[in-house]
Amino acid sequence: MIDIVVRVLLMPPMSLIMLILAGYALRRRWPRSGRAVSRLGLAALLVLSTSAGSLLLVRPLEQLTAPLADARASGAQAIVVLAAGNVHAAPEYGGADIPDDIALLRLRYAAHLQHATNLPLLVSGGNGEPDKGIPPKAVTMARALREDFRTPVAWTEERSADTTQNATYSAAMLKAAGVRRVLLVTHAMHMARAERAFRAAGLDVVPAPTMFYSRSTLSPLMFVPGWSGMFRSYYATHEWIGLAWQRLR
Template identity: 60%
Template sequence: MNTDLLVSTLTHVVLLPPVCLLLGLLVGLSLLRRKPRAGRALAGVSLGLLLVLFTNAGARLLIAPLERLAPPLDLARVEGAGAIVVLAAGRLEHAPEYGGHDIPDLTALARLRYGARLQHQTGLPLLVTGGNASAGHEPKARSMARALRDDFRTPVMWVEEASDTTFENALFSARILKAAKVQRILLVTDAMHMARAERVFARSGLQVIAAPTMFYGAGPLTPLDFVPSASALQKSYYASYELAGLAWYRLREAIGRN
């Protein structure tokens, strides 16, 4: 397992809410007898943060700084672009209604929809990128390409299916595109993911025009945004992961790693 994938896995499992906050709560409770003040403080802070991040209002505190870095695409800026690149997300495994094939999950589907829209508007060729193949599971990019062709009636020029991380998405896609004499691209991914993705694609030597989709922080707050929900916690988790990933990439750059 490469370093990026190891960091990603550890971050997913341990370092993000709700697991990190649940661990903080458990540690705080375990300290109550020996160090009651410290135990109450740790348990209280952990529980309070957990309740905040269980609401859309709380999730927006994490989402906002990421989405400010990724304004919507202005089509007037696409001049000179040679391709559209759509990044993979998750997958639904062995979908029975699709003959048992893996299919893109809702996040990936939203990216594909916007990528198809841009392809229809601009006529630019599409590249889809994403690997994570394993026994019984094809690379994500392959199922993405099938969805674009069959469901969105959108042609796909290139399929990059060896990458496991966003860093590798950029590295391997750049090799394909540079061989095709493409230097300037429209990059499609979630608004929260865009800052990290744009950073590594630019470092791969490509000129990047950000084309973000799925803005979770748009629109005014309503009373329901202060009501705890599982979907709000999922957004908090996603934003936390992207903030951690962006910090990791900045650390890599600071210590001189490619």
């Protein structure tokens, strides 16, 4: 429930739309203040819906980590890749659930690292609903790695519902197998929060981030509002809120 409230009230674009509407409501009693609030909300909505504008939120997050230099020299004993989302009942796969596009980007890099190092691989992600025939995310991830990326999976952590639980449950499985140092695969924007969670769970973490959106070359199209820019702003806002909550806890 709290997660839903956060998504509705604090995340763009809804938070900015609410700010615009609040400005219109204020205009009845305070015309100048109301117009200022509405204009601020509209300006923020336009800026953050561009890929260039989203860099205001994305770049500071991605600067908290760095690309992995040499996986084979990392001293890691295993690879951990974190879930994102699922596509339910994909018709082109015979109605099976499959990892969404965000998860696939992580899986591709995890497969690349596994082929380079031959390290055992753990996939982490729950949110399954057995009564509805919805498998945990780790199950669909493992299937994609084995069938589509020809990559073996040693462990599937199927209970977690968030990053903290990813770390807690994965760490328990890995420690039982004698693993203490891991390559952690997730999006660059998510890495700071994920790394802290896994370190708090008692693992030695070697960050292996993927998808550095802020390193792409600026082009004129990046200043045009669109879905891509808003998605990046939404994702970055989610991570900033997550980091703040992590510090408070």
